[in-house]
Amino acid sequence: xxxxxxxxxxxxxxxxxxxxxxxxxxxxxxxxxxxxxxxxxxxxxxxxxxxxxxxxxxxxxxxxxxxxxxxxxxxxxxxxxxxxxxxxxxxxxxxxxxxxxxxxxxxxxxxxxxxxxxxxxxxxxxxxxxxxxxxxxxxxxxxxxxxxxxxxxxxxxxxxxxxxxxxxxxxxxxxxxxxxxxxxxxxxxxxxxxxxxxxxxxxxxxxxxxxxxxxxxxxxxxxxxxxxxxxxxxxxxxxxxxxxxxxxxxxxxxxxxxxxxxxxxxxxxxxxxxxxxxxxxxxxxxxxxxxxxxxxxxxxxxxxxxxxxxxxxxxxxxxxxxxxxxxxxxxxxxxxxxxxxxxxxxxxxxxxxxxxxxxxxxxxxxxxxxxxxxxxxxxxxxxxxxxxxxxxxxxxxxxxxxxxxxxxxxxxxxxxxxxxxxxxxxxxxxxxxxxxxxxxxxxxxxxxxxxxxxxxxxxxxxxxxxxxxxxxxxxxxxxxxxxxxxxxxxxxxxxxxxxxxxxxxxxxxxxxxxxxxxxxxxxxxxxxxxxxxxxxxxxxxxxxxxxxxxxxxxxxxxxxxxxxxxxxxxxxxxxxxxxxxxxxxxxxxxxxxxxxxxxxxxxxxxxxxxxxxxx
Amino acid sequence: xxxxxxxxxxxxxxxxxxxxxxxxxxxxxxxxxxxxxxxxxxxxxxxxxxxxxxxxxxxxxxxxxxxxxxxxxxxxxxxxxxxxxxxxxxxxxxxxxxxxxxxxxxxxxxxxxxxxxxxxxx
Numbered sequence: 001x002x003x004x005x006x007x008x009x010x011x012x013x014x015x016x017x018x019x020x021x022x023x024x025x026x027x028x029x030x031x032x033x034x035x036x037x038x039x040x041x042x043x044x045x046x047x048x049x050x051x052x053x054x055x056x057x058x059x060x061x062x063x064x065x066x067x068x069x070x071x072x073x074x075x076x077x078x079x080x081x082x083x084x085x086x087x088x089x090x091x092x093x094x095x096x097x098x099x100x101x102x103x104x105x106x107x108x109x110x111x112x113x114x115x116x117x118x119x120x121x122x123x124x125x126x127x128x129x130x131x132x133x134x135x136x137x138x139x140x141x142x143x144x145x146x147x148x149x150x151x152x153x154x155x156x157x158x159x160x161x162x163x164x165x166x167x168x169x170x171x172x173x174x175x176x177x178x179x180x181x182x183x184x185x186x187x188x189x190x191x192x193x194x195x196x197x198x199x200x201x202x203x204x205x206x207x208x209x210x211x212x213x214x215x216x217x218x219x220x221x222x223x224x225x226x227x228x229x230x231x232x233x234x235x236x237x238x239x240x241x242x243x244x245x246x247x248x249x250x251x252x253x254x255x256x257x258x259x260x261x262x263x264x265x266x267x268x269x270x271x272x273x274x275x276x277x278x279x280x281x282x283x284x285x286x287x288x289x290x291x292x293x294x295x296x297x298x299x300x301x302x303x304x305x306x307x308x309x310x311x312x313x314x315x316x317x318x319x320x321x322x323x324x325x326x327x328x329x330x331x332x333x334x335x336x337x338x339x340x341x342x343x344x345x346x347x348x349x350x351x352x353x354x355x356x357x358x359x360x361x362x363x364x365x366x367x368x369x370x371x372x373x374x375x376x377x378x379x380x381x382x383x384x385x386x387x388x389x390x391x392x393x394x395x396x397x398x399x400x401x402x403x404x405x406x407x408x409x410x411x412x413x414x415x416x417x418x419x420x421x422x423x424x425x426x427x428x429x430x431x432x433x434x435x436x437x438x439x440x441x442x443x444x445x446x447x448x449x450x451x452x453x454x455x456x457x458x459x460x461x462x463x464x465x466x467x468x469x470x471x472x473x474x475x476x477x478x479x480x481x482x483x484x485x486x487x488x489x490x491x492x493x494x495x496x497x498x499x500x501x502x503x504x505x506x507x508x509x510x511x512x513x514x515x516x517x518x519x520x521x522x523x524x525x526x527x528x529x530x531x532x533x534x535x536x537x538x539x540x541x542x543x544x545x546x547x548x549x550x551x552x553x554x555x556x557x558x559x560x561x562x563x564x565x566x567x568x569x570x571x572x573x574x575x576x577x578x579x580x581x582x583x584x585x586x587x588x589x590x591x592x593x594x595x596x597x598x599x600x601x602x603x604x605x606x607x608x609x610x611x612x613x614x615x
Numbered sequence: 616x617x618x619x620x621x622x623x624x625x626x627x628x629x630x631x632x633x634x635x636x637x638x639x640x641x642x643x644x645x646x647x648x649x650x651x652x653x654x655x656x657x658x659x660x661x662x663x664x665x666x667x668x669x670x671x672x673x674x675x676x677x678x679x680x681x682x683x684x685x686x687x688x689x690x691x692x693x694x695x696x697x698x699x700x701x702x703x704x705x706x707x708x709x710x711x712x713x714x715x716x717x718x719x720x721x722x723x724x725x726x727x728x729x730x731x732x733x734x735x736x737x
Contacts, residue, residue, distance in 0.1 A: 518704055519705075520705075524667075524703055528698065531669060532672075537671045539671060542668070544663075544705045546633065546705060552630070560688070
């Protein structure tokens with residue numbers, strides 16, 4: 001049943017040899033790797049507005065600082081991208097933040113980077129999906145679904161998870177389309193919108209006081225703190241920039257050169273779109289709202305409610321879902337690297353039968369789903385949690401590069417070191433700004449969760465190390481001589497018991513004893529009688545059980561046997577019926593099951609079930 | 616004291632209560648506690664049969680009866696017997712004989728035994 005369902009939804013198993021490595025061109029790579037980064041334009045502007053729009057009366061005030069913030073974010077983007085170009089050339093085999101910190105900074109920084117990345121990929125899924133849902137429910141025709149955003153979000157996560165459990169080629173051509181359509185539509189919106197606005201054909205977005213959800217300090221002044229907080233919200237536009245540096249091996253030769261060119265293009269597009277949206281928003285003055293996205297307001301005003309508007313909204317949703325999908329490629333991969341270093345359960349390092357890291361996909365799906373439920377599927381509520389992890393991993397990765405340059409001393413290393421140094425410093429500064437300005441509104445969550453994850457990493461690592469030390473085989477290691485005692489559990493004498501006794505005899509143990517638990521004289525007499533009738537050649541120990549239980553007296557008896565000899569290995573042979581229907585299992589073997597469970601943890605004890613198949 | 620006994624009855628595991636009762640009975644019978652007996656000297660003990668081992672027919676006949684008094688256990692071995700009526704598990708009995716140690720077991724060969732009828736002892 002389960003396997004048939006799995007075959008339908010997940011597909012047939014794939015052999016290890018069916019794994020293939022496909023290299024992709026710059027054109028497709030741009031779409032594939034930058035969907036995460038570029039999609040953040042869909043919510044970054046809006047998130048800035050949520051912070052700086054101080055009540056209805058001074059909305060214009062907030063819009064005025066939008067431009068400086070956009071410029072600052074674009075500048076930050078330029079610094080980070082310049083810095084990351086170094087990583088691409090230094091680590092052509094894929095230099096994620098975790099790998100770079102592990103090789104240059106040591107254990108603790110790499111764990112910080114690893115934990116930040118894990119947290120951030122989870123948030124990427126949660127944020128992108130909720131923003132995608134917001135894009136859909138902003139369409140006037142779909143207004144009625146406003147209250148179902150959590151359900152829709154969970155549905156999307158389920159779909160993406162299934163697709164990823166099947167294993168999809170992230171390099172597939174179909175992934176290129178939504179990204180390019182989105183870039184095209186957004187460019188059209190900005191260009192046409194600005195043209196219309198300057199020619200005076202359109203005015204401003206009609207203000208709806210009911211739907212307005214900005215900071216509700218009416219008439220408050222826009223202090224430095226709020227401007228920095230707005231900047232922190234805008235900085236989420238940088239999430240996903242590191243994707244290209246992780247995926248260098250997927251590029252066509254020369255990989256590093258192509259990847260670096262793609263990164264630059266991505267930065268130009270991302271920066272341009274983000275800046276363009278801010279300029280347009282400044283002109284036509286949309287307002288932040290949970291019911292209708294800023295994009296939707298601007299699209300409706302510029303394009304009207306025709307097909308162009310619908311394409312814009314659906315392309316937005318599509319690229320956001322793609323962005324979530326890239327996290328599905330990255331999270332399982334990074335967790336598998338961490339797991340193979342022994343900091344996460346080894347199961348996460350295993351590929352499932354579809355050659356994907358299935359366990360990682362499942363963990364990500366559950367975590368992201370929980371976030372969506374916990375925060376009501378609102379992008380705005382999730383954003384403050386975001387960015388802490390991103391900028392932590394940026395900082396560590398760039399700092400790692402500084403150390404790398406010092407070690408390698410390649411031609412021009414001083415210049416490169418300065419570039420990465422500036423990158424590291426800038427991202428660290430942003431990290432501080434984000435952590436301070438957003439602490440109370442949610443940034444405290446990752447600040448607690450990331451160290452907690454690191455502690456889990458360490459506990460797991462310690463355990464694995466301990467196991468390794470315990471299992472290590474030195475050249476002079478000798479196994480101890482085994483004194484083998486076999487105990488056969490007997491109830492009534494039936495075929496299954498006779499088979500089990502025959503099996504036990506074939507083990508040729510030093511001691512062989514049949515044990516029968518009895519609680520009254522009649523029972524005892526019956527067993528003794530059948531032992532005599534069948535003439536069984538094995539000593540029978542009758543053990544008294546005043547309260548008619550099985551496990552306790554048997555274990556007490558085994559303890560006594562064990563005490564009589566050294567180096568004793570005791571095998572407990574349990575005859576078991578195998579019946580062909582699941583419900584019939586409930587009718588058998590119940591007390592034996594309890595005994596088995598208790599013996600499982602006894603030292604020097606082997607439990608063997610001898611099956612007797614019913615005809 | 617009575618309260619303590621009552622509380623013990625509620626809180627202690629049953630096998631612990633049973634053990635205490637067995638110890639009490641053994642002391643009343645003026646038997647030597649099994650954990651205090653000396654090897655190779657005649658001894659009188661009182662306890663309950665916790666297990667009985669039957670030896671298969673092909674072997675020379677012997678019956679091994681393990682007796683516990685709540686403080687230790689002694690195995691009484693009756694050579695030449697396959698079963699002894701009345702020596703059933705859960706039965707209380709008194710034994711007299713000379714104990715010796717083999718492996719980790721204390722054994723008394725062919726002791727004198729007195730079976731205590733069920734219900735009469737407590």
